[in-house]
Each structure stands twice: as C-alpha cells, then as structure tokens.
Amino acid sequence: MRLMTGIFAAALMAATSSFPAKAAGPELSDWAAVEKAATGQTVYFNAWGGSENINAYLEWVGAEMQSRYGVSVVQVKLEDTASAVAKVIAEKAAGKNDGGSVDLIWINGENFVSMKQQGLLLTPGWASSLPNWAYVDVENQPTILTDFTEPTEGLESPWGGAKMVFFHDSARTEAFAMPDNATALLDWAKKNPGRFSYPAPPDFSGSSFLKQVLSEVIADPSKLAKPVSEETFNADVEPLFAYLDQLHPAAWRSGKTFPQNYSDMKQKLADGELDIIFAFNPSEASAGIKAGELPQTVRSFTFSKGTLGNTHFVAIPYNANAKEGALVTANFLISPEAQLRKQDPTYWGDPTVLAMSKLPEPDRAAFKALDLGAATLAPDKLGPVIAEPHASWMERIEVEWRRRYASGN
Structure with missing residues (x-):
C-alpha cells in the first residue's frame, strides 16, 4: 500500500492546522445496536487496488458482509492512499462534517500520523472496543499499538501484518549464494x-527498500525512531545515498530506469530479467506460484539481523457517512474466519494479527492446517523485525531521492 509522499504530507500539515478534535462515534458498548444501525448502509472502503488477489479477497468480504449483516461494501480502488486522505481534507474545508464520501480506509504510516494529528479520524478507542479485538495479538506484535513510532490509541484497527522478504529462483541461483544483509x-x-533493482520511490516497495538499507547503514539507528533532525539529516542519510550511488551502476539497466512496482519486479523475475526481488509479505512468493505468476522453483530468504516489519490497518474518517457499517466491517476483518482466509496464500497470504492462544480450538486447528506454500518461510525463520522509521524520514528521503536520481543521471 502506498504511503503519503513528502510533498503531500507537508501540504496536509499546513492546510489542516486548525482541524478540530477527533469526532465521536457510535456507542460501541451496545454492539447489537451498532449491527442493527449498520443494516442497509453502504461502506465505501478506500483500499489499494493494485493486486488482483487482494481485490478478490475484498469482494469476498463484501459478499459476507451483505449476507451476514445486510451491509454493502464497495471497494474504492486506490493507487495512492493520499488521494483518499485528500477527499477528507477537501470535505472538511467545505464544512462537510457529516455524510463524507470515505467510510473506511486501508492505512498506515504517514497517512495515519497525519490524519491523527489533524483530528480527521473517528474517536480514539473504537478499535480496541470491537468484539473481535479480544483475539488480537497485542502482546507479541508491538506494531499493532505503535504505527511508524506513533501510538495508535484505538484510532485504527489492525487487519494484517507485513515483513520484508526477498526471493530468488532456485533453478538459476543457489540459496547459499543469497546475501544476508544490505x-x-x-x-x-x-x-x-x-540482476537486481527496486522500484523508484514513492512506490511503496521501492520506498521500503530504501528504509531497509537506511536502517542498516545509518550510524545511529536510534535516530530513526524520532522525527528527522534538520541539522543532521544530510549526514544521517549520506551512507544511504553512498550505497545507492554504488548500487545503481550495477542494477538493472544500470540504474537509468527502474521497475514500475512490485508486480513489475515479479514479472521480471519470472521472465529471467532479475534474479533477486523482494516483497513486504512473507507469503508473496507462494501466492505468486499458486497464481501461476512465478516458477515453482522460486524460494524466499531474509536477512538474519532483521528486515522491516509493520502492521496495516483500517481507519474510519471523522465524517464517515456509514460509521456503523464501517465498524461492523472492521470487526469482521479481524474475525478468525476472515483472518484465516486472508492468510491462506490461495486467496492472499497476508499474515494474521490474531494470537493463536486466544482463539477457540477449532480456529487454532484451522490456522495450523493451513498450507502456506513451499516458498513461505516458517515464522521462526523470518528473523527479527526492524521497526519502521518515524514517518518524517521517508518524506524527506523521497524528496532527496527524486532530486538526485529522478532525471536518470
């Protein structure tokens, strides 16, 4: 999912500095009343639309919501989450504090931080008040409670995990020859x-690669948990751009052009143009194999000292038209049934946010029986999680990357 670009984030901060406190939502203590009020509502779910299997999963969610609760879910397919944020900003500027066009947003990172700071989200605490929150693994997945160093405070509900993994075609390259760090x-x-490249930022995958490298080469990694320091920014990121200056001449097409996105990288691996690619989902390689998009011989690997990891969420704008429908949808997304289907690589392969120890035995057994695929690393083989940097780092780095490399020189 694309995160907000630095230029847009800066504009957002400037344009919305007078936004009010977060809007109150329905009373969640009477969940039956919430479900009753949701009946007949249409939820416009603004979500990245760049993956056919994810779109198909959301179609299934829509069918289940209609049959179970009488709620229609319409996916508004986005290329960039910032476009949905812009809708909410425009509606607020026009005084449209009710009946907004965005009911639910797939969100994390810069978008969440900016919307939280500007009071554009439904009242704090709604997410942790959902009935299915009881299953969420807050104890072992700290990124559920802190999104890119920002406390979530129940303003967004988790629905999937993410961790960077790399993969290669074992028919062409040996596993022992794969690199173990940046x-x-x-x-x-x-x-x-x-034989290697990455998408140009602000593409999500490309920006994630830059963050991975930065986390490994910066002199003081603890700085990444804090906002960028203008005084030391250039010195802090110098090792990253020194790395890229060496990488680009050896990259695909000598770094003069870059893959468009993850799907383009995947196609280039399948076609034999690239030998190593990466994704922000441990199940992505197996999902690609099952879909016939990657050879059966593709396998995953990771870095032993860690790769980036985060949680992705759904949030409800303060002026959503179908607040109750959005709440019921968010609750369904963290149900054992919805999470099980989502983790199945046949449908998506997105890691669950639920704690197996909290689930009823039949649900635990169903998760245990899932065939994650030959190309998916076992959870204990994924290595440590490197936390996402503070959102301000990527805003500045994307601008600096474009200044240095966007012209192709």
Missing part, C-alpha cells in the same frame, strides 16, 4: 550486474 546484497549486485 551490504552483502550490494556486493552480490556488483558481481551480478543487471
């Missing part, structure tokens, strides 16, 4: 010119 990846790329 420095080793650079060395590998120099020895195998043209």
Whole structure:
C-alpha cells in the first residue's frame, strides 16, 4: 500500500492546522445496536487496488458482509492512499462534517500520523472496543499499538501484518549464494550486474527498500525512531545515498530506469530479467506460484539481523457517512474466519494479527492446517523485525531521492 509522499504530507500539515478534535462515534458498548444501525448502509472502503488477489479477497468480504449483516461494501480502488486522505481534507474545508464520501480506509504510516494529528479520524478507542479485538495479538506484535513510532490509541484497527522478504529462483541461483544483509546484497549486485533493482520511490516497495538499507547503514539507528533532525539529516542519510550511488551502476539497466512496482519486479523475475526481488509479505512468493505468476522453483530468504516489519490497518474518517457499517466491517476483518482466509496464500497470504492462544480450538486447528506454500518461510525463520522509521524520514528521503536520481543521471 502506498504511503503519503513528502510533498503531500507537508501540504496536509499546513492546510489542516486548525482541524478540530477527533469526532465521536457510535456507542460501541451496545454492539447489537451498532449491527442493527449498520443494516442497509453502504461502506465505501478506500483500499489499494493494485493486486488482483487482494481485490478478490475484498469482494469476498463484501459478499459476507451483505449476507451476514445486510451491509454493502464497495471497494474504492486506490493507487495512492493520499488521494483518499485528500477527499477528507477537501470535505472538511467545505464544512462537510457529516455524510463524507470515505467510510473506511486501508492505512498506515504517514497517512495515519497525519490524519491523527489533524483530528480527521473517528474517536480514539473504537478499535480496541470491537468484539473481535479480544483475539488480537497485542502482546507479541508491538506494531499493532505503535504505527511508524506513533501510538495508535484505538484510532485504527489492525487487519494484517507485513515483513520484508526477498526471493530468488532456485533453478538459476543457489540459496547459499543469497546475501544476508544490505551490504552483502550490494556486493552480490556488483558481481551480478543487471540482476537486481527496486522500484523508484514513492512506490511503496521501492520506498521500503530504501528504509531497509537506511536502517542498516545509518550510524545511529536510534535516530530513526524520532522525527528527522534538520541539522543532521544530510549526514544521517549520506551512507544511504553512498550505497545507492554504488548500487545503481550495477542494477538493472544500470540504474537509468527502474521497475514500475512490485508486480513489475515479479514479472521480471519470472521472465529471467532479475534474479533477486523482494516483497513486504512473507507469503508473496507462494501466492505468486499458486497464481501461476512465478516458477515453482522460486524460494524466499531474509536477512538474519532483521528486515522491516509493520502492521496495516483500517481507519474510519471523522465524517464517515456509514460509521456503523464501517465498524461492523472492521470487526469482521479481524474475525478468525476472515483472518484465516486472508492468510491462506490461495486467496492472499497476508499474515494474521490474531494470537493463536486466544482463539477457540477449532480456529487454532484451522490456522495450523493451513498450507502456506513451499516458498513461505516458517515464522521462526523470518528473523527479527526492524521497526519502521518515524514517518518524517521517508518524506524527506523521497524528496532527496527524486532530486538526485529522478532525471536518470
């Protein structure tokens, strides 16, 4: 899912500094009343639309919501989450504090931070008041409670996990030769010119790669948990751009152009143009194999000292027209049934946010029986999670990347 670009984020901060406190929502203590009020509502779910399997999963969610609760869910397919945020900003500027066009947003990172700071989200605490919150693994998944260093405070509800993994075609490259960290990846790329690349930011995958490298090469990683310091920014990111200056000449097409997005990288791996690609989902390789998009011989690997990880969420704007319908949809998304289907690579392969120990035995057994696929690493083989940097880092880095490389030189 695309995160907000730095220029847009800056504009948002400037344009919305007078926004009011977060709007109150329905009374969640009477859940039956919430479900009753939701009946007949249409929820406009603004969600990234760049993946056919995710779109198909959301179609299933819509069918289940209609049959179970009489709620219609319409996916508004986005290329960039910032466009949905812009709708809410425009409606607020026009004084439309009720009956908004956005009911539910797939969100995290810069978008969440900005909307929270400007009071554009439904009242705090609604997410942790959902009935199915009782199953959520807040104890072992700290990114559920802190989104890109920002406390979530029940303003958004988790519905999936993410962790960066790399994969290769074992028919062409040996597993033992795969790099174990960013420095080793650079060395590998120099020895195998043209066989690695990444999408240009602000593409989500490309920006994630930059954050991974930055987290490994910055002199003081603890700085990434705090907002960017203008005084030290250039010195802090110098190792990142020194890395990229070495990588680009050895990259696909000598770094003069870049893959469009993850789907483009995946196609290039399948076509033999690239030998190493990456995704922000441990099940992505297996899902690609099942869909016939990747060879059966593709396998995953990761870095032993850690890769980026985060949680993705849904949030409800303060002026949503179908607040009750959005609440019921968010609750269904963290139900054991919806989470089980989502983790199945046949449908999506997105890791669950639920704690197995909190589930009824039949649901635990169903998760245990899932075939995650031969290309999916076991949870204990994924390595440590590197926390996402504070949102301000990517805003600045994307601008600096464009300044240095967007012209192709």
